[in-house]
Amino acid sequence: MDRLILWDVDGTLLTTDGIAAAAMQAAMRQVVGPSAPMERTSYAGKTDWLIIRESFPSLGGDGVAERLHEFIAAYCAGLELQRAALAARSRVFGGVSVLLEALQTTARQAPLTGNIVAAARIKLECTGLLHLLDVEAGAYGDDHYDRAALVPIAAGRAAARYGRTFSGPQIVIVGDTPNDIVCGKANGARTVAVATGPYSLAELAACSPDVALPDLSDTDAALAAILG
DSSP, X not given: OOOEEEEOOXXXXXXXXXXXXXXXXXXXXXXXXXXXXXXXXXXXXOOHHHHHHHHOGGGHHHHHHHHHHHHHHHHHHHHHHTHHHHHHHOEEOTTHHHXXXXXXXXXXXXXXXXXXXXXXXXXXXXXXXXXXXXXXXXXXTTTOSSGGGHHHHHHHHHHHHHSSOOOGGGEEEEESSHHHHHHHHHTTOEEEEETTSSSOHHHXXXXXXXXXXXXXXXXXXXXXXXHO
């Protein structure tokens, strides 16, 4: 198993039908207060940590870092309250489960997501995907605010767990946004873009990933794209 496949979660593997985004906004308001000015920002492809920084620039980078644990606690509590709704309304995209299972014997697989680790785990549990990914070998939005910094974190965790190193194109980033492509390229990883999120196939292709796919429903095409 000489490949480490790092999967984005939201928009790539699944959708929570807006439940998680609403819980995140509620958590930010709970921690920062109802009167603090909140900037509008796109969530796609960003870490939760960065989203908070952009939503409340008045806090400053250090201020957000100091209060990140408060946000994590509030956000996780909100998601736990929404477990039934998450299980009922979340949707795994076509071909995802089959593809993850097909890769089990040929590659190591873990999340690389902007979600904080606890949120990623809840979403994967509620959609039945948790057993197909090694959460302990992944990297998350509470590890660093910069998505590109998550790749070496995941690679280090995978090396410790599996007793071998992964670098360059042995690492494959699969995601649905330009930020996923950028973070992979910054680390010399293979990049596979999938247009199941907010960006079109043409928009993703313009960012020059190694491969861009409309979705993951064609297992053979997805395997070829990921394994090169």
